[in-house]
Amino acid sequence: MAQRKSGHVTLLDISQACGCSVSTVSIVLAEAPLSQKIASETREKVRAMAQRLGYHPDAFARSLRMQRSQTIGVLAYDLSDPYCMPIAAGIQAGLEPAQYLPLLMDARSRRGLFDSYLQMILERRAEGVIIIASWILDETDLLADLEKNHVPIIIVSRDLTGRGVSSILVDNDAGGWLAMRHLLELGHRRIAVIRGPEQLFDSAPRWAGVQRAAAACGVQLDPQLAYQLQGSDDPVSSFEGGQACVERLVKAGRSFSAVLAFDDLAALGAMRGLYEAGLQVPRDCSVVGFDDVLPASVSTPSITTIRQPLNQMGQLAATWMLEGVKTRERGRVSKLRVHKAQPELVVRSSTAKAASRAMRIKPSERS
Numbered sequence: 001m002a003q004r005k006s007g008h009v010t011l012l013d014i015s016q017a018c019g020c021s022v023s024t025v026s027i028v029l030a031e032a033p034l035s036q037k038i039a040s041e042t043r044e045k046v047r048a049m050a051q052r053l054g055y056h057p058d059a060f061a062r063s064l065r066m067q068r069s070q071t072i073g074v075l076a077y078d079l080s081d082p083y084c085m086p087i088a089a090g091i092q093a094g095l096e097p098a099q100y101l102p103l104l105m106d107a108r109s110r111r112g113l114f115d116s117y118l119q120m121i122l123e124r125r126a127e128g129v130i131i132i133a134s135w136i137l138d139e140t141d142l143l144a145d146l147e148k149n150h151v152p153i154i155i156v157s158r159d160l161t162g163r164g165v166s167s168i169l170v171d172n173d174a175g176g177w178l179a180m181r182h183l184l185e186l187g188h189r190r191i192a193v194i195r196g197p198e199q200l201f202d203s204a205p206r207w208a209g210v211q212r213a214a215a216a217c218g219v220q221l222d223p224q225l226a227y228q229l230q231g232s233d234d235p236v237s238s239f240e241g242g243q244a245c246v247e248r249l250v251k252a253g254r255s256f257s258a259v260l261a262f263d264d265l266a267a268l269g270a271m272r273g274l275y276e277a278g279l280q281v282p283r284d285c286s287v288v289g290f291d292d293v294l295p296a297s298v299s300t301p302s303i304t305t306i307r308q309p310l311n312q313m314g315q316l317a318a319t320w321m322l323e324g325v326k327t328r329e330r331g332r333v334s335k336l337r338v339h340k341a342q343p344e345l346v347v348r349s350s351t352a353k354a355a356s357r358a359m360r361i362k363p364s365e366r367s
Contacts, residue, residue: 009055017049018042029055071101072321073121075114076132079106082293083263083310084132087156090314091130098322100127109234126151128321133158133201152324152334154317158201159338166320166337168313172202175306175343176209179260179288182304182345184217187354188258188286193221194245194270196262197231203262206290210260225249225256229266238262242269243276250277257285257354264289264296267303271350282352292346301349309341 011029015022020042027034028046035043074091076084092102103126107114121129133155155167183191193210196203214221227245229238242261249256250273259274261267267289271281281287281301289296292307316339324334 009050009053011055013053014046014049014055017053018045020046025050069125069127070099071103071124071126072318073117073124073126073129074102074104074132075107075117075121075129076104077107077114078109079104080108082265082295083291086293086310087132087314087317090311090316091318092314093311094315094318095322100322122151127325128152128154130154130156130317130321132156133160150328152321152328154320154324156313156317161336161338164336166324166334168317168320168339169201169341170308170313170343171340172205172343173209173212175290175308176206176211177213178209178343178345179290179306180210180213181217182347182351183258183260183286183288184213184219186258186286186351189219189354190222190225190256190258192225192227192245192249192254192256192259194242194259194261194266195226195228197229199231206262224252225254229262236265238265239269239272242266243273244269246270246273246277258351259285259287261287261289264291264293264303264305267305267350268295268299271299271301271303281350286351286354288351297348304348304351305346307344307346309344313339313341 011022011025014029015025018025024038024042025046026032028038028043029050072091072095074088076088078084079088088102088104092104095102103121103124105117105120107117118129129151131153153165155165157169159167159169161167180191191214193207195207211221227241227248229241242259242265245266246259246269259267259270261270267287270287274281274285274287279285287303289303289305290308291310292305293310296303296305320337327334
């Protein structure tokens with residue numbers, strides 16, 4: 001057989017190998033009703049040859065005939081962030097039963113790349129777009145292009161219902177409240193808080209929940225124990241910020257018995273800073289994170305954290321997307337929806353009851 005230009009086995013290749021027409025091969029392999037009028041010997045010959053040559057149906061040609069791509073664009077702000085992968089896995093699991101192909105793209109927190117991928121999604125006629133969001137969404141106008149083309153959009157981790165986009169996110173206020181309440185119930189009162197970057201949507205409601213829990217217990221948070229992470233394109237910056245926070249507090253000789261971190265990476269950074277100061281977690285200081293990404297459960301000690309149901313949020317996004325595609329096929333407009341997933345406190349080894357006094361580390365005492 002001559003070398004094919006495309007490299008893929010075609011219906012023509014099978015017809016030439018079997019000595020029958022292309023239409024006969026097409027009818028047999030499509031298992032169309034007319035195939036029953038073709039001799040059983042011919043049908044078996046065609047199927048056997050297709051298997052021997054390694055034939056697979058041309059989904060691109062089928063999509064052109066049906067004017068459907070059977071694909072969903074999935075755009076993540078940064079797949080190197082362990083927060084994104086469970087969501088992406090949930091989306092894939094949700095799309096699989098409907099035989100939709102997720103086109104997973106990683107914007108790597110770069111505005112230009114984010115915009116470029118959104119354009120590619122439109123050009124390739126994806127039937128919908130799921131975005132694992134970040135602050136870069138505030139800077140792009142391409143979402144309007146998606147809406148003008150009647151492409152269903154679902155946002156995970158942001159609330160963009162104000163812009164007419166269905167959104168799935170965790171209840172950050174409730175999560176902040178759970179984290180602070182846990183430390184307060186353990187007897188901690190001098191609690192260092194690592195707040196999220198001001199640009200991130202999650203930061204303000206999470207901090208509000210922390211303050212609400214403290215106020216309910218009559219505890220005044222010390223502003224000298226509060227530290228705010230700086231916005232950065234690098235997901236490692238959260239770890240570095242957590243470490244820097246503890247180093248600054250130790251250097252200043254502040255007394256504290258616990259650290260409440262914005263996310264698990266910041267909590268890991270805080271534990272690194274405590275370790276380098278010669279302190280043990282949780283004996284000398286308790287640490288709480290947020291998200292429950294994989295490193296939180298496998299670190300030593302494992303981190304007490306607030307779990308976001310990331311995989312389930314991804315699966316829900318896929319379910320909403322498939323419903324949105326069907327709604328569009330009927331010529332209707334999808335109902336605007338928002339879902340706030342409930343967070344869960346996961347207690348591990350990084351927290352313990354407070355000692356009788358909060359530790360005070362002086363600069364001269366650091367190792």
